[in-house]
Amino acid sequence: MTNPTVVTSESQGRARLAPRRNSVFSAVDLDRPGKQIGTFSVPQSPHDDAWGAVQVPLAVIKNGEGPTILIEAGNHGDEYEGPIALGELLREIDPSEVSGRIIAIPAINIRAVEAGTRTSPVDGLNFNRTFPGDFNGTLTEQIAAYVNDCLFPVSDYFLDLHSGGSSLMILPSAIIEPSPTPEGHRRNIAATLAFGAPTVVMVDNLGETRTSTAAANLQGLVVIGSEMAGGGLVSPEALEICRRGIRNVLKHAGILKGEPEIVPEANARVLTVPGAKAYVVSDEDGVFEPVSPLGAMVKAGDVAGRIHFLRQPAREPVTLTHPIDGIVFAKRQPGRVRPGNCCFVLAVDYPEALADGI
Template sequence: MNEKSRVSTNINFDADGISHGYLQVPHSTTDSAYGWIPVPVTVVKNGYGPSVLLMAGNHGDEYEGQILLMKLLRGLSADQVTGRLIILPGVNSPAVAAGQRVSPIDGGNLNRLFPGDADGTPTQMIAHYIDSVLLPLVRYCFDFHSGGYSLEYIPSAHLVAPSELSLRKEALGFLNAFGMPNSILIEGLANDDQLLLGSCRRRGVGHMSTELGGAAAFSVDAFRAAERGLPRLLRHVGVLAPNDHTEPAPSTRFYLRQPARELIFATDSGVFEAYVKLGDAVNEGDLAGQIHFPEIPWRAPETMFFPTGGVILAKRAPARARIGDCLFALGVPGLAEASDD
């Protein structure tokens, strides 16, 4: 397999100052034989300090992070930076343009295609460029997600907790500095090698993500919390100059999210009537909801119960559901707070 990326750019990542441009992803079509897909990129560099990669639009139907990074890059001056920021506000640009989770060009889900393929589809080439070119340049990578069209989350930072104590302490420091109302941790995530997280781990890059609302809408509360938290996070890692006017981080509620095998999935196809909402606490055996069948309205609904207790961290946004759709994700509060001693 070719190891050298076929993606090019007009950006000099080592030049001081502010540079705007594109990653150019080659894509030959009937309409454009020698064409390329533009992925917008901004680099802000000033002197010496850590390098940080900021990404949004990994999934194109997640909007808060895209706006967060667009506002950041338009408001920054080079003298505010001590090191380097590489900002990709719409990294899977075909998906972003279409407002879809996956690319309409190749069906690629960027966050399931790492470490990518230099000779692959456009989405695979984007993943390969991030893995092989950008991650080796940086010490930290912060990737801003929401629930997208199908899910809505409580406003939260999101972290797959490293098992190594020093890395875990560093990662929990990201959450505390960012200061979202909620922080969700996942322990022992399996099969993370196809995620951006997996590439960050292989490259020794500190990583944090978010879940800023969802339902393919715009959450004002989640966005404002992230907008206040991002400068704190960047100052915490040392890439923004200190500012006496920065407000202290509010406390964050920690939740340990249930493993993927314990998420609540639809067991039939129809219209889902949820019995609980985001943030509700439930007990094992509580009624989760019912699936109704408009095509057979006299059929009794499928009734679903919670197999475990916890707090509702995420719920399905569209009422229409099919077998295998995730309906709820639960978490147990308070388990991670003592881990940042």
Template sequence: MPAGETHMWTTLDLERDGKQHGFVRLPFSSDLSAYGTIPIPIACIRNGDGPTALLVAGSHGDEYEGQIALGKLARRIEPGEVRGRIVVLPALNYPAVAAGRRLSPLDEGNLNRLFPGKANGTPTQMIAHYVVSVLLPLSDLVIDLHSGGRSLAYYPCCLIRDGGIATETARLVELMQIFGAPVGSISDGAGGGASTTLSAAAQACGVPALTAELGGGGSFSPKGEAIATQGLCRVLRHVGILPNAQTEPPPPVRLMRVEGRDAFVYAPCRGIFEPCVEIGDSVHPGQCAGAIHPIDGPHRPPQAINFTRPGLVACRRFPALTNPGDCLFKLLSDVERT
């Protein structure tokens, strides 16, 4: 096999019209399965010529709204409704999904921090490489559905990366507004994923990408799933893949931006986190964000946490027990209209 060629394969013929359900096979040799594979669910709904949308959830296994929304869509949509192709992977990092974890139990890999991946890498790197080498070249649009997982509660947002040139950014903003989450967030990735996310990999391949954050806390938000379902249908209708989809008009979207690394508030010490604000709240510099209560004796006072900049609380730490460096909050700032 040539260097750099994927070792993964799918049981589907992605060029065939109709609806197919099957698997992408990830080779994984273990003590009890020498020639084993990990089956990653995939669906393809195709009807003639037209654009291709790649719809993804389950990059992190403990994020559930997107997994359910994509499962419903794959069952509901029939080929006659489609012009072009929809490729659906509701559990992209299947080992993490099966374990209910953010990271894969096979290699502790965080899929959305390992793009563009490696053909001969760890299992999670191989998944990322398959997406970049096989699926992105087929795609005209990517929508990647997330939530905060067990560690964060998220205000429903749709996120894009700066497009590099004004026309790319304008196109992404248009798609974000059609998706219709309450907040549309523009980021350069400086707070975490940088160039290692699926959206960054799609941008490098020239494919427009939307990312959604829909809930969190390791639970399921019906509101988040409804935002995803409506947003998906609106965008697919807009690009011509579901030309006759019945959708509600998008609600107003508050256009906001992640203003660098200081948009994030981190825990300075270990203890029990007591937040003083909720996701969706607007805050100002000097406002109390919360406190961290020491666990090694009541004689030690809690350490107060204050915001240093204004913004909207986009996400908040969910578990109470906190260690130094844990993200407590992310703030968004309004984009000034010109």
């Protein structure tokens, strides 16, 4: 894998990447005023299409002067609220409403979106663990490289729309991505609070650097994430939060006029996932019975759930307990578990965020 070259752009005020050599092409002009909804194409040569390409939906809405926001959905193909809400925005918004530029990719992991799976059926990869990507790699790695090298460098804000997918149920939340700099962290918190979700959670994915949000942070963008319910379902309540949240971030950035619409329940809980100790993981192969409901306040030692062994009726179930005091932020959706499967994620209060984000 080759790494991008960093170049400095004085006009943008931060280091920018020079795109690595690649064969991705598109009829969408990032600099053309107005609304364009098309695709970018990643050449591929599978058995049934020797000189074909995978087309990924791409939209640009540009008008006047102002910042650029990149909005991405469909990072995982079984997460639906983000793609629905982003598609609605693209159909509804008039370029005259915009000051700056919106770059939108509503189904970035296109083959996974088509299949309704977390990972791509083409190469088995999780798009959100492939950054900074590789133009000489598989399809998923090439798409990540295009975002990393060609879209992040021309963007000021990055909004990454997620849900829990088929395997998790998550409290509908706006997600703070920890920044490597104090000023970047403050800006991320302020933008995430502007999203206006009822719950705000700082999640660092145990220090993972291969996610799209971590990669955007490294390039100095203001980064906002979301987790809208899950279970492989479409939650009407979470979808409404997502619709409002997208427009709130656009207003916060100054791309749309007006102030963010902050409803009374917004930012009611500001939390953080405090590292590996917050995860309840199965050590067994069996069937998971959750005991703690989503959003419940729990104490260390409380029963979290049980793992049952259906082929061994004489065997007692194994009891899982919560390792710390906290709030149940996420819980596993499927009953079947294997060793290593995540059953619960806990979060704790993060009062510093409110001070840092003001």
